Amino acid sequence: MSKIVRFHATGGPEVLTLDDVEVREPGQGEIRIRTRALGLNRADAMLRSGHLMELPSGIGWEASGEVDAIGPGVEGFTVGDAVSLIPCFRATDYPIHGELAIAPATGVVKHPDTLSWEEAAALWGQYLTAYGALIETAGLKAGDTLLVPAASSSVGLAAIQIARSVGARPVALTRTSAKRQQLLDAGAEGVIATTEEDVVARVNELTDGKGARVIFDPVGGPALTRLLGAAAPGGTVIVYGALSTEAATVPALELISKSLTIRGYKVFELTTDLERRKVAVDWILDGVAREVLRPVIDTTFPLEDIVEAHRRLESGSQVGKIVVTVPR
Template structure:
């Protein structure tokens, strides 16, 4: 029996429990992993608080650990390999968070040796999201200015690093002035504190009136008007989340007048495409090797404190990834 994170009803972090579960052997095209660290994502909280057809449900998309068993028709792995998981499957089909996890072999990668278990569990979701949106989709180039709302999130910090790696100018947006110094230390060229500064005015100052070519937004809501207002003519707004509880209104005349592109993005479009995923993984591994990409970890919790880990996620006060360690 293994300790597995489960929940029997949707709700807040308190619905999560650790239960003793018999984890099945890996089937065809699957690998069983003895986990060492788990990455906690906003998508986990959305799953936990949403509506599911069946209970109990497991949870989790990201983890690192060691290959414990290999199913039929799986090549390239041996028992004991250090691996981590790419989010490219439904967590309700493959619940990852627990001491043992069965995953499709297509989601399993051998991460760079330089990474700790905690860093490996904090790698793929955030960097694949930032790479897919900024490099693959927006074709971010040297000299481009990119606006990054919710910049202290794990994806926001990854976006800062990805932008820096191609020579672009990352401008971080945050609601908290207390995070300004930390975001500058993490590589932001400038920080705009929303609610205290006018976003459009400040971005125009930073870009000599040209505006930002790329906006990378997980929030939506009324603040979308600030992003389109601060956008350069021909700019691209990439929406990859809906953190705002308020309605999102599209500034139609501004969008038309500036010939803006408003594009929805989800990382699963990238991670479920074998060829695109390989290019992205190689790009990220190279960035880690060159030390231009470095996972930022906010807080590490032990597995028995999984509820506290989710509470930290929902506090909005974190800077970087929340990780849960699994005892051996």
Template sequence: MSRVIEFSSTGGPEVLEFKDIEVPLPGPGEVRIRVKALGLNRAESMWRTGEYIEEVKLPARLGYEAAGLIDAVGPDVTRFAVGDAVNTVPAFSQNQYGMYGEQVLAPASAVVKHPPTLSFEEAASIWMMFVTVYGAFIEAAKLQADDVVLIPAASSSVGLAAIQLVNMVGAMPVALTRTSAKRQQLLDAGAAAVIVTDEQDLVAEVMRLTHGAGARVVFDPVGGPSLGKLIKAMKTGGILLAYGALSDEPAQFSYLDLLIKLPTIVGYTIWNTSGDPVRQKAAVEFITAGLASGALKPVIDKTFGFDEIVEAHRYLEANNQFGKIVVSV
């Protein structure tokens, strides 16, 4: 028997429940993993509350990122063997698979070899954030060394991954944060500059940093009233990648600014990259190389025990973390 986490109704962290189940042998195209660590993501809390981009079918499992050891493989799986250390990449529906468990099934198409230099906790923290920023910057924005990139919500795990990858390419990451509390941490994490949006004029600061040109790339998970300021701060003909909706207020911007700035506004999700086998492979190879060189590094804010999963979700939703929240199983 294995403990897994399910919920029978949408709501707050308290709806998460432990269930004892017998995890079956993997079928075609599947592997079974003895989980050592889990990475927590905003997508999972949105899934739990019924506010995700996909409709949840109750009762439901959840979880995208796990690191552990394979203890069984499906009859047609040849890339992996029992005993292999592996991680899961978000490339499946949580209506089909959920990684929150002591033992779980996973589609082999979403499984990668464990980076040998990382702990299980570190490996459980990397794939959602680094595949997301790889797809956004390398595939969609075609990031170049002379680009300036604005990164709202920069202290999130994806925001910190964005800073690292922008630096890896040789471009300039400008971190946006609401208060000055995390300013020094963001500079220490590699931000070339930090703009405290509650205290500074965002547009004026960007224009000062770019000598009036504006930022070519904006990587925004917030939306809401600040969207108009981001567009004003852009270079003419730049690209804005919207990958989240943290603000529950309507997006506000001027149509005149669209005519002045001529931005490309793109809705982006990790599925653009992870859902395509060729693109996923390229992303994994790029990220693995970055990890090996030290250009890309896990940033873990706090580790919880598996029994503390409800508390871990409460901590996730408090929005005070700097980096990834991980659960040790």
């Protein structure tokens, strides 16, 4: 029997339990992994608090660990390999948070031994999201100014690192100035506290009136209108989340006069395309090898404290990824 993170009712972090479950053998095209670390995502909280057709349910997209068993038809892996998981499957089909996890082999990759288990569990979701949006879609390049709302999130920090790696200028947006120094230390060229400063005026000040060529927004809602005001002519706005529950209003005249592009983005469009994903994975691994990309971990919790880990996730006070460690 293995300890598996599940919930028997939807709701807050308190609904999570550690259940003793008999984990099956891997089937065709599957791998079983003995996990060492679990990466938490906002999507985990959305799944846990939403409405499912069937309960109890498992949870989780990201983890690192060792190959425990290999199913029929799987090549390129051996038992004992150090691996981590790319979010490319539904967590309701393959919930991976627990001591043992079954995953499709297409979502399993070998990670560099320069990364700790915790860093490997914090790698793929955030960097693939930022890479797909910024490099593949927006073509971020040297000299561009990039606006990063919710910059203290793991994806926001990955975006800052990726921007710096190609010579772009990342400007971090955060609600208050409490995290200003941490974001500057993380590589932001400027930090704007959105509840304390005029975003458009500060962006114009930082860019000599040119505006931001790329905006990478996980919030949406009314704040999106202000972001469009800070965009450069011909700029691209990538919306990859909806942390705000309010509707966004897009000013048509500004959209037209600036010739702006607004594009919705989800990481699964990249991770489920094997050719595009290979290019992205190689790009990220190269950045890790050159030490220009490195996951930032906010806090680690032991598996038995999974409820507290989710409370930290929902607090909004973290800077970087929340990781849960799994005892051997």
